[in-house]
Amino acid sequence: MKLSTNFVKDYIDIPVDYKTLADDMTNVGNEYDSAEKLINATNLVIGEILECEMHPDSDHLHVCKVNVGKETLQIVCGAPNARVGIKVVVALVGAVLPGDFKIKASKIRGVESYGMMCSLEELGIEHKYLRPKDVEGIIELGEDAVPGEDPVKYLQLDDEVIDFELTANRGDLLSILGMAHEIGAIYDKEVKPIDLSYTESSENIDGKFNLDIKTEDCPLFLAKRVNNVVIKESPEWLRNRLIASGIRPINNVVDISNYVMLEVGQPLHFYDADKLGDTIVVRHANNDEKLMTLDEQERILSESDIVIANKTEAIGLAGVMGGFSTEVTEDTKNILIESAIFDAVKIRLTSKKVLRSEASNRFEKGLDPKRTYMAIERSCNLLEKLAGAEIVSGLIVHDKTNKEDKEIDVTFEKINQVLGIEIPREEVIGIFKRLGFETRVNENILTVLVPSRRLDISIKEDLIEEVGRIYGMDKIVAKPIVLPLKTGSYDKAKRSVRNKMVELGLNETLSYALIPEREVHKYTTDEFDTVKILDPMTEERNALRYSLIPSLKMIYEYNKARNQKDISIFEIGKSFYKKDGKYGEQLNLAALMTGNYVVGIDKEQVNFYTIKGVMEEMLDHLGFAGEYKLAIEDLPVELHPGQSASIMLAGEKVGIIGKIHPNVSKDNIYVLEVNLEKLLADTNNSKKMKYKEISKFPSVVKDVAFVMNKEMRSEVVEAAIKKAGGKLLTNIEVFDVYTGENVKEDEKSIAYKLTFNDKEKTLSDEEVLSLFNKIIEKVSAECNVRIRV
Amino acid sequence: MQEKIEQLKQEITQKFAEIKTMQELNDLKAMYMGKKGLITELNNGIKDVAPEEKKEYGMIVNSVRVLFNDLFTATQTKIQEEIVNEKLKKDTIDISLPSKKIKRGSKHPLNRIIEEVEDLFVSMGYDVYDGPELEDDEHCFRLLNYYVGHPARDAQDTFYIDDEYLLRTQTSASQSRVMQANKEKSPIRIICPGKTYRRDDDATHSHQFAQVEGLVIDENVSLADLKRTLEILAKKLLGENTQIRFRPSYFPFTEPSCEVDVTCFKCGGKGCNLCKQTGWIELLGAGMVHPNVLKMSGYDPDKYTGFAFGTGLDRLAMFKYAITDIRLLYTNDIRFLEQFDRKDEENEIKY
Known part of the structure; x- marks a missing residue:
């Protein structure tokens, strides 16, 4: 709403300038975008053209002698309507016109010029408001215009405009009369009557x-x-x-x-x-x-x-x-x-x-x-x-309308309780009077008659706001809060995962949930319907993501294009879907790693085992150590079939891990995504963190290497070792994987370090050796592997 | 004899001076002290000495042996030191070369701000609630007093999924969820930080952004309590000298409603480009929970009052970390992300 102060002054006296008015209106809840003079120009005077000759060196410029009251100036002017006898608007040397256009003394094609004769457009009136005669040339003022006087006043353009950004409830302020009432309430002035007479x-x-x-x-x-x-x-x-x-x-x-x-x-x-x-x-x-x-x-x-x-x-x-x-x-x-x-x-x-x-x-x-x-x-x-x-x-x-004033009751006590301050009764009544609301008082109850123009007021809370508004919201003084003492809470597990990922050297990203529809079903084998936006801004953001990996991959591309190649990032965010006609969302954690993970001179490239380590650290941190495993099944087509797996927890798939398929990207990119919502829900059921007694007796370590078929997975051998070793075998560690000389082409050798310990006594060499030999014998038979000698 | 011994001592001293290695030292020891060594033979010679001269002979020979042993120990120490020094010198490295380390992990600056806000409010007894981002119109609007066709819906360009579902435009949506979920209709003290979405993308707006909503419902809660709460928030996040100011405003779900300005975080209130010379920056929307909102979620507005507030966190993060372009928060340039790996400075508030 653009408020012309000249217009509103028909109905209300404003005791302050327009800038102060704008600020005072803001303080009662009516913000403004700008407060400007309608003609935002300085140093303008009325002039009269006394002489008008053609410029010796131009076919359209005139050289004019202009009487501006105190003196006569020579001004070069290009307007076709410049002629002797007309009264004009002159911007003197030193004037600043809209657009920060400064008028200086100058020479135009060799002729000195001291000022400019202006058109309405040059004074800042937008072209769309102008009549044909306004755009043809400079402004021609009437006969009665007096050289030297203010042309803006003469043209009745000496107005100011405050552009208000009104709140949606104040439809009443979309009128000069409404504005007059509001201004009247601020300055305690009467609104003048409107002329409604006619015959x-x-x-x-x-x-x-x-x-x-x-x-x-x-x-x-x-x-x-x-x-x-x-x-x-x-x-x-x-x-x-x-x-x-x-x-x-x-x-x-x-x-x-x-x-x-x-x-x-x-x-x-x-x-x-x-x-x-x-x-x-x-x-x-x-x-x-x-x-x-x-x-x-x-x-x-x-x-x-x-x-x-x-x-x-x-x-x-x-x-x-x-x-x-x-x-x-x-x-x-x-x-x-x-x-x-x-x-x-x-x-x-x-x-x-x-x-x-x-x-x-x-x-x-x-x-x-x-x-x-x-x-x-x-x-x-x-x-x-x-x-x-x-x-x-x-x-x-x-x-069919009801035009009666609304009657609303409120107590003085309630007003003070909600606002948290003590406003004297007389002041409350005074505020309503200024707003033009009639009041009645009956003991503690204040009855307010709200005029029909204030459609926004219908309950006592609205009246309390009116009091606060006019009294001054900012006069409310902060009070020490008196609330019962209680503990607060937040999702510690979620934050703990974030901390863990940061600790592992990954940078947290925050990307857009809206992605192109074509990306939504990637990096997952789950069945669900895409959640699409009805009226998207662009086709690149027209659907809600399911997997976070497409977002992380876009971040990878962005950074790669900027020559950043060592990237280890993660994001915790919502995954959206529609299943069985119902919308849903869950919290996911995804990570992407590529380039060097360890930096410095002895760099270390990310490989499958790096991201597997991140996954294990995270799952172990949540208390799932030993409860999850990787299964080579149900893999999304975007992953390398030989270097990826589903992450299984208690027989249920909770995520995926692996290398991005070479058909998708030639770069070595490793990704991980888990249903964090499920993990966080289960983490409370996972094993409690409890101290396990450390053995007082020394451990015995023995190494063994098995040669096996290349297809064989180490976890199978490890499981057999563990089974054969029983409770005296306390740890199994792979310390070498070997292929090459002395090992057949379709075979590999894996070396294990086995740790034996008894909590009750020191193990004898004979005991260990006997158990060690038993392990070798059993594993060799069970897994079809042989000991490497 | 005496002369011969002195000569031998001189010879020994000179030989030790020429020793460079342990091997030479050991050879020298064999030469003098071995089975057929010179000193051993000299010692063995005692059997040929007349009995009255044996004592003196023994002393003389012993003095040679003592000299040899002293020199041997000294030389041995010297050579060992040289060996160690040699090794240390050989092992000396250029300590200015780069360290070997795992890449620097970091939290996203917006999440850092969220955690800071969470910690502050949790310390004041608030619970953190995480509501859905894929919301329904009922919770995002209708239960917050935005009836269908409400003009204030215009201010929130909404991404609709269908007639009822949408991406929440304000974390206020969580207010109605928490109030509805509270079956006992007991007092509430929560904050809800999270992602919000509006159909708006330009230099200063991102279609996805972060907000935090706060809601307190209890008996006799007032605007003065709200002001204190927001004062604490502003001082904690923006510094102890930050002042706040209330201006009346309008939100359908609060009555009275106000905009909350803070002293400009760039100029401290003197006036600058950021605050358009006013010294103030609009930071939050707030107000007393509208009785209709209480009623719609089953709370008795005659018994309970409440306050609610909401603010965008992107701008706070931008101010706090001197980030000049909002887009940096969402492009995830590694060179940007890696910078947020330090501990935060804490603003102390004194009351």
């Missing part, structure tokens, strides 16, 4: 017009006829106020409808009464009904739209835009004024589809029925004054 002719519309309201979405509809309007240009003051308010002047009649909307807050529509006929029907549109709107666009309507129709067809889209067929034109003589209230939600739906306009914005926020009547009267007043209209007697009315 009615003997002609009466009663009985000559049919109004048929066929929808409940139109609780109030008023129509008034005026005859014999004279269509012409609006007076400058009116034009300027519209321009300051951001509305383009058209002609006096159209301008009046906009002016009254700005002033009263009620959008109006003026029909050419002769094109309209004698009937108005308000109804819902039929599906696929067509309507040509004012902007000459054909709109295809649906049942949720409300239309205004005559006997034959729809002639306007209620609350949004009028129709082309009944538009007021230069030839219009008689007018039917419509002032109505339509359902806010319906208007919002239609306007979102068709056009957001000044009118729809007001309908959406709700309207005061009293203002609906007032708007008709004010229109008549102005049409009579400015367009010579004859006002036809009688008003066509359909009215």
Whole structure:
């Protein structure tokens, strides 16, 4: 809402300058975007062209002698309308015009020039507001303009504009009158009455017009006829106020409808009464009904739209835009004024589809029925004054609204309790008086009568806010909080996982949950439906991710393109899906590793075992040591079939680990993803962290190497060793894997370090040797391996 | 004899002086002290000496032996030292060469801020609640007093999944979940940090961003309590000298509602480009929980009052770590991420 201070001053005295006003309004809850003078230029004076010669060295420049009051200046000017005798706007040397354009003394093609004669556009009035004569050249002022005086004042452009960003509840402030009430409450000033006077002719519309309201979405509809309007240009003051308010002047009649909307807050529509006929029907549109709107666009309507129709067809889209067929034109003589209230939600739906306009914005926020009547009267007043209209007697009315002031009770105690301060009773009552709300006091109860213009106020909390707002929210003093002592809590396990991953040298990333749909089913074999966005911003962000790996891979690509090749990253984030028609989300942990993991001179490249180590550290940290295993089954096609696995916990798949398939990327990239939500839920059931007694007796270590088929997995041999070793075998460690000389091509040798210990006694050499030999014998037979000698 | 012994002593002393290695030293010992060594033979010669001269002869020979042993020990020590020194010299490395280490792990700056906020509120008895990001209209809007068609929905460009499901535009959605889930309708003290989404992407907005929501429901909770809580939050995150200011505003789920400004974190309130010369920066939205919201979730507004607040965390993280472009938070450049591996400085608040 652009507020012209000249406009609002018709109704309220403002004891401060416009910048202070803007700040004071902010302090009562009405923020502004900008507060500027309408003409943001300095050093302008009225001048009179005394001489005007052609520039000796140009076919369009003039060299003028201009009387600016105190002196006569030579100014070179290119405007075609520069000529002797006209009064003009001169920007003197030192002037600054909008766009930080500084006027300096200069030589133009060898001729000295001391200033500039200005057009309206050069003074900062936007092109869209200008008439043809305004754009043809410099401004020509009237005969009565006095050289040396202020041209901005002369042009009645000495206005200021505060552009407010109003909150959605304050529809009442989308009007000059509403603003006047708000300003009045701040400075304790009376709002001045609006001139609603006009004379009615003997002609009466009663009985000559049919109004048929066929929808409940139109609780109030008023129509008034005026005859014999004279269509012409609006007076400058009116034009300027519209321009300051951001509305383009058209002609006096159209301008009046906009002016009254700005002033009263009620959008109006003026029909050419002769094109309209004698009937108005308000109804819902039929599906696929067509309507040509004012902007000459054909709109295809649906049942949720409300239309205004005559006997034959729809002639306007209620609350949004009028129709082309009944538009007021230069030839219009008689007018039917419509002032109505339509359902806010319906208007919002239609306007979102068709056009957001000044009118729809007001309908959406709700309207005061009293203002609906007032708007008709004010229109008549102005049409009579400015367009010579004859006002036809009688008003066509359909009215189902309640215009009574709301009565709300609140206690002084409650006000102070919610605000947390002590405001004296008299001050509370005073605040309501300033707001224009009547009050009654009965013991502790304060009854407030809220005027119908304040649609935002309906419960006592709203009244408390009004008190806080006007009293000054910032005067509330922070109090030591008195609440029962209790412990707080957060998801420690989740944070613990994050800490662990950081400890392991991975960098945490945070990427977008929205990814391209084509990536959603990658790096998983799970069955689910993609969760798609109805109206995505781009096709690259049109679906919610399931696996986090596509995001991590994109991060990898981004960094690789910037020559960063040592990447170890992880992310904890939600995975989204639709299963059996239901939406769901779960917390996942994913990691991606590539390049060097250990850096320095003795670098170490990431391989499968590196990321396996990260996985084990993380799972062991959560208390799952010894409970999980890797299974080569159910692998996503994006992973290398020989270097990846499903992570199994208690027979259930909880994640995947492996190398990205060479068809997907030629680089050696390793990834890991687990269902963290499940792990965190299970972690409370995992083994408690308890001290295990350390043996007092020495351990005996023995090494053995088995030669086995290359396909054989070490875990099979380890399991056999463990089984054969029994409880005296306390640890098995692989310390070498060998292929090459002395080992056949389809075989490999794995060396194990076995640790034996007895908690009760020192083991004898014989005991160990006997057990060791038993292990070798059993494992050799069971696993079809042989000892390497 | 005396002369011969002196000559021998001189010879021994000179020989020791020429010794360079352990081998030479051992050879020298064999030469003099071995079975057929010169000193051994001299010693053996005692049997040929007249009995009255034996004592003197013995003393003289012994003095030679003592001299030899002393020199031997001294030389041996010297050579061993040289060997060690030689080895140390050989083993000397260039300590300025790079260290060998696992790559630096780090937490994302936004999560660092979230953890800091969590720790602060947990210390004040709040529970941290993590609500769904894929929300329904009911919890994100309707239970927060945004009826269908409410004009305030415009301020939140929403990613819809279908007619009912959407990506939450505000962590406030968690408020209604927590209130509904509380079957006893007992007092609540929670914060809900998390990801939020709006259909908006430009230089200062990201379509995905982070917020934290706070909700307290209890008897006799007031705006003054809210102010104290937010003062603590602002001072903890932005420094002890930070001031806050309340301005009335509007949110459908709070009444009264306010915007909360903090003294500009760049200029400290003097006025600069960041705060557009006002000295203040809008940081939070807050207010007293609207009675309709309490009622819709089964709380009695005559018994309970509550306050709620919400703030974006991206800007806080940007300020705290002097990050100039919001996009850096989401592009995950390794060179950016690696910088956040230090411990945080703590702002102490004194009351």
